[in-house]
Amino acid sequence: MHGSAKPRKRLVRIEVNGRWREDAVSDGDLLVDYLRDVAHLTSVKVGCDGGECGACTVLLDGVPVSSCLTLVVRCEGRSVETVEGLVKQGRPNRLQQAFHEKLGAQCGFCTP
Known part of the structure; x- marks a missing residue:
């Protein structure tokens, strides 16, 4: 039964885009998966899965x-900010507004 054991989970407390969250995570969980699957922040993308493309x-x-x-466990007690965190009171920040005004495309590979 050793191979079928579920990974142990622990609670982590992380500030995400200015709000504190407390969630159960496994020791091997990656921040990208936590942000997408647990915090439901989809601006964070998986591109190369190796830290080279910048999408994450x-x-x-x-x-x-x-x-x-x-x-994720390395983020305990720390602050994480994603693109969603740039929006304040439902309005885009200056960078997002400039992309909108100039019809800029944001694929996630080379733009913030």
């Missing part, structure tokens, strides 16, 4: 990191 980039305590290489 988020700010961790203000520093850009590849969320596809970052374990």
